[in-house]
Every structure is written in structure tokens, then in C-alpha cells.
Amino acid sequence: MKQHLTVVVVEQNQERAFAIVDALKESGDVEVFVIGNVSGLARKIATHGPDIVLIDIDNPSRDMLEELTVASGPLERPVAMFVSGAAGGLAKAAVEAGVSAYVVDGLQAERIKPVIDTAIARFQVLRQMRTELAETRRALEERKVIDRAKGLLMKAKGVSEDEAYALLRKTAMNQNRRVADVAEALVTASGLLS
């Protein structure tokens, strides 16, 4: 008989947590707990007595989990790091997808695999969404700086918006830099001079 697995997911963002929980539930007989607030992380994890703990690789609280892997008493040691096990390839894939898994000592690799595989797939999607969001934000920021630089040029040289942009682009090409960088330099310089 296959016993069910208890999984703890450390994730502050509720929507992301739900997405992970749903995916994990579909992967088999698992009970999932979510810890959102990381204060007293070790204690909270211990009360659930999980077989696996999943945490975002970019979460600074991960270091608190490391403590559990080296704590002295066997009862205080609910988790040992997954990557110490034989399934090295799985660990590398997990790290690449942005998830870290901590697994209780002695759990067979074949039982962990479906859960980790699901988590990897889910984290990959989430990571991509986050990268895209960050990209969009950056593009918006750059847009704003370029607009300000254009405004400065229009005022200083009495040129049209198109001419101002053309000037920025030409300078960027000549100097082998990005338009956004040239714009930022101009905005900074004008801030210093004003």
C-alpha cells in the first residue's frame, strides 16, 4: 500500500501558493500545507512533520531551513536536504526551475520523484511569469527615462520629438550603447547641471 506524503510549501504569495498546491494535489496522494509567514519557520514546519518541504530558491528564508539539516537531535531534524541524495539530476533541474526541496532522510527516491517533478514544472511556469513581469516593468521604466530625455533635448535644442529621438538613437549607435542608457546619462547630467 502506498502511504500518502505530507508536503509543506513555503510561499508568501497566496496565488502562487494555490497554484502550487493544486498542481501537487493532482500529482498523487499528497497532503499539502502552506506556510506564508516565515517568522518561526522551523517551529511551524516541525508541527506539520512533513516528508518534503518545498521553497522558492530566491526566498531568503531558505537559510533558516538549512539549520534544520544540521540540527543535532533526531526529533529536531525533520528534514535533510534532497540534493544530498542520489537523485542528482533531479536536484539540478529543481535548482534551474527555481525550487529547492528538502526531504526527510530515508524517503525513497521513486516516491519523491512525481512530487518534485510536478513542483519543478509549476515553478518553471511561475518563474517565467515573474521574469516577464520584471521585463515589462523595466521596459516601462526605460520608456519613462527616454521620454524625459526627449523632452530635455526638445527644450534645449528646439527640435521636434522625432528629431530628439533620432539624436538619442544616433548617439547610442555611435557610442555602442543602448538608447535607454544614453537617455539615462542625459537625464542624470541635466539633474546635476540644473
Next chain:
Amino acid sequence: MRTVALPVAYMPLVDAAPLIVAREMGFDHAEGISLDLRPAPSWSSLRDMLAFGHVDAAHLLSPVPVAMALGLGGIATPLSAVSVLSLNGNVIGVGSQLAERLADQGYDFDFSDAAAAGAALAKAAGDVLVFGVPFPFSMHVELLRYWVAGTGLASKQVEIRTVPPPLMAQALAGGEIDAFCVGEPWGSFAVDDNVGALLLPGKAIWTCAPEKVLAVRNHWAENEPHLLGALMRAVWRAGRWLSNADSRTTASEMLSRKTYLNVSPELIDRALMGEFTISARGEQRRVKGFVEFYDGAATFPWRSQAKWIAHQLALRNGIDVSTAERQAARVFRSDLYRRELFGLGAETPGASEKLEGALPVSTAVASTNGSLILPPNVFFDRRIFEPTG
């Protein structure tokens, strides 16, 4: 000249300065490489980035590669510490309540006498004292344990908990920890945040503690000797540049940038200049050489430093001490340091081991150019470490 991009991970701390300076001052390009610096959110994440090949080198806590070689704490990818990045640079601080009780006792916060500070703290603290540190394998833990064992604090129940450095002030305010040992600027950050006072610089416990190392995978070091050499030379030059007092204001400015530490340059100045504000009342203390990146062969990876770390780890984890010391000595690569920095004007000592804790005053020693002066190397309890392995 075309440069080879080299991904390197670091933690946003003052002692990541040699890597940041190597990049910002172009010491990397001069060696034909281009440092692609990647900040890590946690030490475990940084270690994994290095172990699984996402980066080729990293700014790492000196005990981590030693612990990994001893089979402690998970991942077992063999790592080499090819040079020490910095000596010292930690501070010990206490929460506001403890600071008040210490002041009520008449303690003068001299910021230099570790024995007196330990005795005073033992008197002011309750039965249980909880310290926050950044990582289970760190010089912070080793210094704290060494200090606790040698003072009145040994009679207390001392717990050491892991708290990520940027969250240290918050944990102190929330009462999760009573005190901490952390790298700058996070100690000064807690003072400015009005949640605690600084008690000691790490240097007061051991004057020559190797704090961070430049770590690479053994496998990479063997396969990419040219890149390794370029990296080591760029970082060594950055350390030399940092040792110049005139460079430090510029360095604070560089480190403070949003892409690196993202805190005010004034906060970083304190560690680089060794001028601290230790309490919310604005009391000032000076620490000469609070963090060292170059002078006195600071970057030489002494095998005896690795042995000291292994000795402490082995005693606590029930491992055979002399075996552990022998294994650890292979992690600190004084051989690679000599090979790659030869001919640069780097002062390399004649020996690869020294008696840690045995130099009460600055002392000239045998070296390549004959002009190497080692700084004082003492533990606060004046003990001398003699390796058994």
C-alpha cells in the same frame, strides 16, 4: 580585446567589495574577463548556484567549503577556496532591552574587550540567550561559540538561530532573537533602525579571522586554469586598490548602488572607515582595520585557517578531529594562490601554515619579496591553536 564573461555569485555585503570593485574599476577587463556579478538571496542559494554550475565562482563564507569537505550539511560538490577575500568584518549587537540593562549595570561599551563584554552580557542576560546568525556554517557561528565558551556566557543556555542578514533588525525588533552576529552593513542598519546597539566587532574575538573566501568548484579550477588565474588576479588587484585609504569613499559609493547593496553610502562607510555609531544615541567607536582586504597577506589562504575551522566543526559534530583537519587543509588552496599570483608583486609567505593566535604584535616573516609583515594574530583568550592533523 574580447573578454570572456564569467558568472560570479555574491551576497550583498560590504565584504563583497573586492568582486564589485574588480568589476567597477575594470580590473576584470584588464585580465581579459568580464565579471557577471549575480546577487544571491540566501547563502544556501549561493552555494547551490556554485555547486550546480550556474556560476563559476562565488563570494562564500569561509567555513562553508570546509563543512562541505567534511560531509556536513547536504551538498558534497568539492569546492576550493582559492583565496581569502576578507579578514574580519562582523559585528555583534544586542537588542534595545539588553543594551539598556548593560548600560544600567554601568557597562561602558568599550567595543574592544571581548572578555569584559562577555562578562557584562552574562550578567545582563536572562537564563536563555538567543543569537541570530546568517548561516549555520559561518565565521559568525564559530566566533560566537568560541567567545561564549571562553566567558561567563558559558553558564547560560545560548541558542544560535539562522536569520538572513537583511532580516536581522526585524527579528530583533520582533523579539525572535536577543542578539546577533552579522556582517556589515546589517549591524549598523539595526542601530539606525533603532532596535539595538553594537557590542563588539568580530575582530575583538579573533584579530585575523578569515571571513569570506573566493570559492570555485575543484573540477572548474582544473579545467579552466587560465580563467581561474585571471579571476584571482583581478580580485587581488581590487583588494590592493581597496587597501588604499583614498579609495574607500569611492568604494562606498560603488557598493551603495541599487544593483549591489542598495543602502546609503554613509552606512557602508562605517565598515570601510572603521568608524561606528554603536547606539541610537549616536555614540561613536573606532576600530582600526575593521575589515581587511589586502594588507599583511590578508588574502593568502592559510591551511591553518582551514584547520582551525575544521577543528571547531569536528568537535561539535563528533567527527575525528585530526582527519577533519587533514581534509580541510586541502580546501584552502595556498598552492593555487602561489601559482597564479606569482610575479604580480603579491607577497606570499614562505610557509602555508602558521600558529593561529600566536602573534601578539606585528611580525616580519619570510616571504617572496622579503617585506611581508603579518598583523597581530591573537584570540581574545590568548590561546594558541596547534593543529593535530
